[in-house]
Amino acid sequence: MRWHAEHIQTPREMSHPADSVAWKTFDKTHPFFASESRNASESRNVRLALSTDGFKPFGQTGSQYSLWSVILTLYNLPPLMCMKDPYMFLTVIVPGPNNSKQNIDVFLQPLIAEINDLWTEGIPAYDISRKQNFQLRAALMWTISDFPAYSMLSGWSTSGHRASPYCMEDSLAFSLKPRRKTTWFDCHMRFLNRNHRFRRDEKNFRKNIPSFLVLLHS
Ligand SMILES: [Zn+2]
Incomplete structure (x- = not known):
């Protein structure tokens, strides 16, 4: 879990989001979360990404049943681990049969409350490798989705004249x-x-x- 702070970056190469300017800017903006030295105990804090997409469990044809799954991934881990299924957590399933575009907020609410808690308060945790207790906190770094799902997550309509969430x-x-x-x-x-x-x-x-x-x- 400390890999993101301890690995040695090949100059001018990005092998993990931790090598990116965005990640480093996040650390600078929230030193209480990341710690300035990047190798203190705070590097054990969890960096999360949330991804979601619709899914038709009964195939594209036949029964029109669509559900949404919300998966959290851990970006503390090295590239070989962070996209493997043991470290991807299926946290929310929004059941069908209809595409629940507006309802996803309702299903996400308990998860968002928990992520907020983990950001502001954290929870007491035990680090078995260093045999230490510490306050574990978490940050949601980004979300991963297609453009229509971006609108469900952000609340900004991604269709029509004002479809661009930047402009x-x-x-x-x-x-x-x-x-x-x-x-x-x-x-x-x-x-x-x-x-x-x-x-x-x-x-x-x-x-x-x-x-x-x-x-x-x-
Ligand atoms: Zn734009």
Whole structure:
């Protein structure tokens, strides 16, 4: 469980999320959780990920029965272990027969309460390898899902004009004329450098797009 803090990272290589900037930033932001030295007892604190997806236990055809499983994984462990089934915990099953898009919150509530407790208070635990008692805490680092399930977990609708959870209401999505289909055509130009040659390209991009909208987010 201390592997993430004790392993030696090959320079410029990422073999585990613990090598990532995001992980290190998390540690810096929450020193009480991670400890600044990264090798004190706090490295035994648990790093969790939550993943969920719908599942049809009776196959794609025949009975239309769909349930949702929520699996917690442990990212303290080395890469060879952290994605193996003994260390993946099936914590919640949302029963069918219907796809319970809104109800998943209800089923997740006890789990979220417990994760919150583990983050704020922790629980007394015993480390058998060091023969020590310590206060074990846990953090939910991220969630893993497809894009529709992202909306169920986050509460942000991932369909329609504001489907992007990053751009939110700043989205430049618009409807195509005949069938009101949402499109993000040309919406990426604003991420280009202000002097990028595409900015002046009037031929290959959408015409009559107000230039202030394009520049707004650059
Ligand atoms: Zn976006």
